[in-house]
Amino acid sequence: SQQGEEDPQALSIQEGENATMNCSYKTSINNLQWYRQNSGRGLVHLILIRSNEREKHSGRLRVTLDTSKKSSSLLITASRAADTASYFCATGKNGNKLVFGAGTILRVKS
Amino acid sequence: SAVISQKPSRDICQRGTSLTIQCQVDSQVTMMFWYRQQPGQSLTLIATANQGSEATYESGFVIDKFPISRPNLTFSTLTVSNMSPEDSSIYLCSVSGPEGYTFGSGTRLTVV
Numbered sequence: 001s002q003q004g005e006e007d008p009q010a011l012s013i014q015e016g017e018n019a020t021m022n023c024s025y026k027t028s029i030n031n032l033q034w035y036r037q038n039s040g041r042g043l044v045h046l047i048l049i050r051s052n053e054r055e056k057h058s059g060r061l062r063v064t065l066d067t068s069k070k071s072s073s074l075l076i077t078a079s080r081a082a083d084t085a086s087y088f089c090a091t092g093k094n095g096n097k098l099v100f101g102a103g104t105i106l107r108v109k110s
Numbered sequence: 111s112a113v114i115s116q117k118p119s120r121d122i123c124q125r126g127t128s129l130t131i132q133c134q135v136d137s138q139v140t141m142m143f144w145y146r147q148q149p150g151q152s153l154t155l156i157a158t159a160n161q162g163s164e165a166t167y168e169s170g171f172v173i174d175k176f177p178i179s180r181p182n183l184t185f186s187t188l189t190v191s192n193m194s195p196e197d198s199s200i201y202l203c204s205v206s207g208p209e210g211y212t213f214g215s216g217t218r219l220t221v222v
Contacts, residue, residue: 033210040200040218042116043153045210088152090211098143098204098211100153 006089006101014109019076021104023089024069030092032065032072037086037103046074046087081110111207112137116214123193123221130189131217133203138183143211144176147200156201159186193221 006023013019023032031050035043049056049065049072056063062075076083089101113136123129133142141160145153156176157165165178179187190197198221203214 035211035213040147040216042202042215043204043211043213045111045212048210090153097155097158099155102152 006087006104008104009102010105010107012107012109013079015079015081017079017108019079019083019106019108021074021087021089021106023072023074023101025072025089025091025099025101026070027091029067032063033090033092033098034061034063034072034074035088035090035100037088039085043088076106079106079108081108084108111209112139112205112212114203114205114212114214116203116217118217119215120218121220123219125194125221127193128189128191129193129219130187131201131203132187133185133214135184135205139205140183141206142180142186143204143206144178144186144188145202145204145213147202147216149198153202156188190219193219195221197221 031048033048034046037043047058047063049063060077065072084107086103086105088103090098092098115134141158144156146156147153155168156171157167159165159178159180161180161183175191177189201217204211
């Protein structure tokens with residue numbers, strides 16, 4: 001069964017706006033990762049945040065992790081049409097198995 | 111990070127037949143993971159493939175339906191056996207790295 005739940009399920013914004021996606025999980029984790037998937041292709045790893053980290057940045061991406069609330073957020077700033085994709089969070093623990101959330105479909109309109 | 115070559119990228123198969131998906135990694139890895147992504151859904155782990163031992167299957171997946179081979183540290187195959195339309199999905203292989211996982215480009219399978 002899926003551990004993570006993401007919201008919103010779908011998000012539509014204008015180019016230049018910020019996009020925020022949230023992820024919640026149920027059990028303890030070693031790390032949480034965010035992935036992007038374009039049009040049903042392979043997944044691209046975006047960022048990994050460890051359980052002892054609270055915030056991490058990578059370019060236009062900002063990820064936060066709140067282990068007390070078992071939640072994470074992914075912020076994409078100054079969005080571009082090329083950011084249109086599905087975004088998944090995944091949690092890792094115990095032997096490298098990744099458990100994926102349901103995903104958020106992001107559409108950036110130009 | 112590792113680079114994975116996965117093939118075929120897509121296939122349309124008749125029900126009752128089998129399809130073998132291959133993943134080649136450009137470096138040696140201990141574990142390879144196989145996922146299924148049903149239409150409009152997230153990814154579900156099918157099994158973990160270790161070199162030199164039997165694959166470990168997740169609940170709901172069995173070896174007879176999804177046999178896996180792992181002949182060496184850079185290669186693995188997943189076979190989808192006796193296919194039915196319900197097997198229509200994207201199948202992805204993956205390997206772990208220090209900063210996250212690398213995925214193959216996926217195999218989009220349609221069973222008719």
